Amino acid sequence: MAKPHIVILGAGLGGAIAAFEVKDAAGEKAEVSVVSQSDTFHFVPSNPWVAVHWRKRDAIEVKLPPVFKKRGIAFTGVGAKTVSPAKNQLELNDGNIIDYDYLVIATGPDLAFDEIPGLGPYGGFTQSVCHIDHAETAAAAFDKFVENPGPIVVGAVQGASCFGPAYEFAMILDT
Numbered sequence: 747m748a749k750p751h752i753v754i755l756g757a758g759l760g761g762a763i764a765a766f767e768v769k770d771a772a773g774e775k776a777e778v779s780v781v782s783q784s785d786t787f788h789f790v791p792s793n794p795w796v797a798v799h800w801r802k803r804d805a806i807e808v809k810l811p812p813v814f815k816k817r818g819i820a821f822t823g824v825g826a827k828t829v830s831p832a833k834n835q836l837e838l839n840d841g842n843i844i845d846y847d848y849l850v851i852a853t854g855p856d857l858a859f860d861e862i863p864g865l866g867p868y869g870g871f872t873q874s875v876c877h878i879d880h881a882e883t884a885a886a887a888f889d890k891f892v893e894n895p896g897p898i899v900v901g902a903v904q905g906a907s908c909f910g911p912a913y914e915f916a917m918i919l920d921t
């Protein structure tokens with residue numbers, strides 16, 4: 747009989763750790779696969795340090811394929827386009843289909859900069875440390891800021907679910 751296939755969707759803090767735990771628990775009794783949308787893991791809580799050059803990107807980034815290979819976990823970083831629960835299938839961005847018996851969804855937050863006009867790093871007027879790419883953009887803005895410092899506002903907006911980093915970033919800026 748074929749082994750059950752357990753698929754973890756997303757390889758951030760939730761998905762990567764879930765994959766290790768599931769593989770440890772299932773051992774050889776199941777095939778475990780991870781589908782993420784890039785080949786790298788980022789340690790999100792360190793993004794604020796990247797935004798002030800206390801860390802560079804490579805210090806908080808891990809290449810995932812060798813890590814999962816070592817543990818016997820299959821991995822692709824092409825990303826999932828569609829989940830079809832009725833068929834127990836994932837369609838990937840490259841058109842490939844993955845059949846699963848069990849699916850763990852750990853795709854993280856869907857950042858909603860578009861809900862507030864002018865918010866966010868993509869054409870908006872604010873910086874973000876939600877993603878490593880944003881933190882690198884923020885680091886360039888930080889350099890300009892320190893050339894000619896003035897008042898600076900740090901905050902989170904309506905609907906934000908994670909306030910800690912705003913306080914943390916205010917204290918980092920103060921330091």
Ligand SMILES: Cc1cc2nc3c(=O)[nH]c(=O)nc-3n(C[C@H](O)[C@H](O)[C@H](O)COP(=O)(O)OP(=O)(O)OC[C@H]3O[C@@H](n4cnc5c(N)ncnc54)[C@H](O)[C@@H]3O)c2cc1C
Nearest residue numbers: 756757758759760761782783790791825826853854876911
């Ligand atoms: C600046 C900052 C500081 C923080 N500091 C702390 C802290 O000190 N302590 C703490 O406990 N928490 C902290 N948090 C919160 C913590 O980082 C998050 O709770 C955690 O990263 C959420 O993990 P996750 O796996 O759900 O999502 P994420 O880490 O966002 O990972 C989601 C993954 O899913 C992938 N993905 C998304 N869509 C798809 C798709 N369609 N197909 C395939 N893959 C997909 C993404 O590429 C990503 O790899 C902080 C958060 C921020 C933003």
